[in-house]
Amino acid sequence: QRGKTFGMIKPDAYTHIGKIITAIEKNGFVIGNLKMTRMQIADAQQFYGEHKGKPFFDELTQFICSDFIVGLELIADNSVKKWRDLIGPTKCQVARVEAPNSMRALYGTEGVRNACHGSDAPGSAQRELDFFFSDKSNLKSTAVF
Numbered sequence: 001q002r003g004k005t006f007g008m009i010k011p012d013a014y015t016h017i018g019k020i021i022t023a024i025e026k027n028g029f030v031i032g033n034l035k036m037t038r039m040q041i042a043d044a045q046q047f048y049g050e051h052k053g054k055p056f057f058d059e060l061t062q063f064i065c066s067d068f069i070v071g072l073e074l075i076a077d078n079s080v081k082k083w084r085d086l087i088g089p090t091k092c093q094v095a096r097v098e099a100p101n102s103m104r105a106l107y108g109t110e111g112v113r114n115a116c117h118g119s120d121a122p123g124s125a126q127r128e129l130d131f132f133f134s135d136k137s138n139l140k141s142t143a144v145f
Protein backbone atom coordinates (compact mmCIF):
# COMPACT_ATOMS: atom_id res chain seq x y z
CA GLN A 1 0.00 0.00 0.00
CA ARG A 2 1.15 3.55 -0.66
CA GLY A 3 2.83 4.93 2.40
CA LYS A 4 5.71 6.80 3.94
CA THR A 5 9.09 5.76 5.13
CA PHE A 6 11.97 7.66 6.68
CA GLY A 7 15.35 7.77 4.98
CA MET A 8 18.53 9.44 6.13
CA ILE A 9 21.73 10.31 4.28
CA LYS A 10 24.57 9.97 6.80
CA PRO A 11 27.68 12.18 7.21
CA ASP A 12 29.79 10.02 4.89
CA ALA A 13 27.32 10.46 2.00
CA TYR A 14 25.70 13.88 2.21
CA THR A 15 28.11 15.22 -0.41
CA HIS A 16 26.48 12.67 -2.78
CA ILE A 17 22.98 14.07 -2.15
CA GLY A 18 22.33 14.82 -5.84
CA LYS A 19 23.05 11.27 -6.99
CA ILE A 20 21.06 9.80 -4.10
CA ILE A 21 18.02 11.99 -4.83
CA THR A 22 18.28 11.08 -8.53
CA ALA A 23 18.18 7.37 -7.55
CA ILE A 24 15.20 8.07 -5.25
CA GLU A 25 13.29 9.70 -8.13
CA LYS A 26 14.27 7.03 -10.68
CA ASN A 27 12.92 4.40 -8.31
CA GLY A 28 9.48 5.99 -8.18
CA PHE A 29 9.49 7.68 -4.77
CA VAL A 30 7.99 11.09 -4.17
CA ILE A 31 9.91 13.17 -1.60
CA GLY A 32 7.37 14.51 0.91
CA ASN A 33 9.81 16.30 3.19
CA LEU A 34 13.56 16.89 3.50
CA LYS A 35 15.77 18.42 6.17
CA MET A 36 19.52 18.94 6.14
CA THR A 37 20.70 19.19 9.73
CA ARG A 38 23.22 18.05 12.35
CA MET A 39 22.50 15.94 15.43
CA GLN A 40 23.87 16.54 18.92
CA ILE A 41 24.92 13.42 20.85
CA ALA A 42 21.69 13.34 22.89
CA ASP A 43 19.66 13.40 19.67
CA ALA A 44 21.68 10.51 18.23
CA GLN A 45 21.35 8.45 21.42
CA GLN A 46 17.58 8.93 21.30
CA PHE A 47 17.26 8.27 17.56
CA TYR A 48 19.29 5.04 17.82
CA GLY A 49 17.94 4.11 21.28
CA GLU A 50 17.06 0.56 20.21
CA HIS A 51 20.80 -0.10 19.65
CA LYS A 52 21.88 1.06 23.14
CA GLY A 53 24.23 -1.54 24.65
CA LYS A 54 25.42 -2.89 21.29
CA PRO A 55 29.18 -2.80 20.69
CA PHE A 56 28.88 -0.27 17.86
CA PHE A 57 26.54 2.15 19.72
CA ASP A 58 29.13 4.78 20.74
CA GLU A 59 30.86 4.73 17.36
CA LEU A 60 27.50 4.98 15.59
CA THR A 61 26.17 7.88 17.65
CA GLN A 62 29.48 9.81 17.43
CA PHE A 63 29.70 9.23 13.68
CA ILE A 64 26.13 10.40 13.06
CA CYS A 65 26.98 13.69 14.85
CA SER A 66 30.26 14.22 12.98
CA ASP A 67 28.88 16.24 10.07
CA PHE A 68 25.70 17.14 8.19
CA ILE A 69 22.93 14.60 7.60
CA VAL A 70 19.79 14.71 5.46
CA GLY A 71 16.42 13.35 6.62
CA LEU A 72 13.86 12.38 3.97
CA GLU A 73 10.18 11.51 3.97
CA LEU A 74 9.83 9.04 1.09
CA ILE A 75 6.43 8.15 -0.35
CA ALA A 76 5.80 5.07 -2.52
CA ASP A 77 4.00 1.75 -2.66
CA ASN A 78 5.72 -0.58 -0.16
CA SER A 79 7.95 2.33 0.79
CA VAL A 80 9.72 0.68 3.76
CA LYS A 81 10.94 -2.35 1.79
CA LYS A 82 11.49 -0.37 -1.42
CA TRP A 83 13.87 2.08 0.31
CA ARG A 84 15.69 -0.68 2.19
CA ASP A 85 16.18 -2.48 -1.14
CA LEU A 86 17.56 0.70 -2.72
CA ILE A 87 20.04 1.34 0.12
CA GLY A 88 21.18 -2.32 0.19
CA PRO A 89 22.55 -4.58 2.93
CA THR A 90 23.76 -2.96 6.19
CA LYS A 91 27.38 -3.99 5.62
CA CYS A 92 28.88 -2.11 2.67
CA GLN A 93 31.24 -4.96 1.75
CA VAL A 94 28.21 -7.26 1.44
CA ALA A 95 26.30 -4.57 -0.46
CA ARG A 96 29.10 -4.30 -3.05
CA VAL A 97 28.72 -8.03 -3.80
CA GLU A 98 24.95 -8.52 -3.45
CA ALA A 99 23.62 -5.12 -4.58
CA PRO A 100 26.39 -3.26 -6.45
CA ASN A 101 24.10 -0.40 -7.52
CA SER A 102 22.75 0.18 -4.00
CA MET A 103 23.45 3.41 -2.12
CA ARG A 104 25.56 1.62 0.50
CA ALA A 105 27.63 -0.15 -2.16
CA LEU A 106 28.22 3.09 -4.07
CA TYR A 107 28.64 5.66 -1.28
CA GLY A 108 29.33 3.78 1.98
CA THR A 109 32.65 2.70 3.45
CA GLU A 110 32.39 0.08 6.20
CA GLY A 111 30.95 -0.54 9.68
CA VAL A 112 28.79 2.31 10.92
CA ARG A 113 29.81 4.41 7.86
CA ASN A 114 27.18 2.91 5.56
CA ALA A 115 25.90 6.02 3.76
CA CYS A 116 22.15 5.74 4.42
CA HIS A 117 19.59 4.67 6.98
CA GLY A 118 16.11 3.30 6.37
CA SER A 119 13.31 2.59 8.85
CA ASP A 120 12.68 -1.11 9.36
CA ALA A 121 8.86 -1.00 9.68
CA PRO A 122 5.95 1.46 9.32
CA GLY A 123 5.87 2.08 13.10
CA SER A 124 9.53 3.01 13.33
CA ALA A 125 9.12 5.08 10.14
CA GLN A 126 6.43 7.19 11.80
CA ARG A 127 8.54 7.62 14.95
CA GLU A 128 11.61 8.61 12.93
CA LEU A 129 9.59 10.96 10.69
CA ASP A 130 8.26 12.66 13.84
CA PHE A 131 11.79 12.86 15.27
CA PHE A 132 12.93 14.82 12.22
CA PHE A 133 9.86 16.67 11.02
CA SER A 134 7.35 17.27 13.84
CA ASP A 135 6.94 20.76 15.26
CA LYS A 136 8.66 19.48 18.42
CA SER A 137 11.80 18.23 16.63
CA ASN A 138 15.13 19.35 18.16
CA LEU A 139 16.78 19.28 14.76
CA LYS A 140 17.49 22.67 13.21
CA SER A 141 18.07 23.47 9.56
CA THR A 142 21.75 23.84 8.60
CA ALA A 143 21.15 27.57 8.20
CA VAL A 144 21.87 27.86 11.96
CA PHE A 145 25.24 26.05 11.87
Ligand code: CMP
Nearest residue numbers: 051056060090111112113114116117118
Ligand atom coordinates in the same frame (compact mmCIF):
# COMPACT_ATOMS: atom_id res chain seq x y z
P1 CMP B 1 21.25 2.01 10.17
O1 CMP B 1 20.31 1.58 9.11
O2 CMP B 1 21.44 3.45 10.40
O3 CMP B 1 20.77 1.33 11.55
C1 CMP B 1 21.66 1.06 12.60
C2 CMP B 1 23.08 1.30 12.23
O4 CMP B 1 24.02 0.67 13.08
C3 CMP B 1 23.36 0.70 10.87
O5 CMP B 1 22.70 1.41 9.87
C4 CMP B 1 24.89 0.74 10.86
O6 CMP B 1 25.37 2.06 10.64
C5 CMP B 1 25.17 0.36 12.31
N1 CMP B 1 25.42 -1.07 12.47
C6 CMP B 1 24.51 -2.07 12.48
N2 CMP B 1 25.10 -3.26 12.66
C7 CMP B 1 26.42 -3.01 12.78
C8 CMP B 1 27.56 -3.83 12.99
N3 CMP B 1 27.46 -5.15 13.13
N4 CMP B 1 28.76 -3.22 13.04
C9 CMP B 1 28.87 -1.88 12.91
N5 CMP B 1 27.82 -1.06 12.71
C10 CMP B 1 26.62 -1.61 12.64
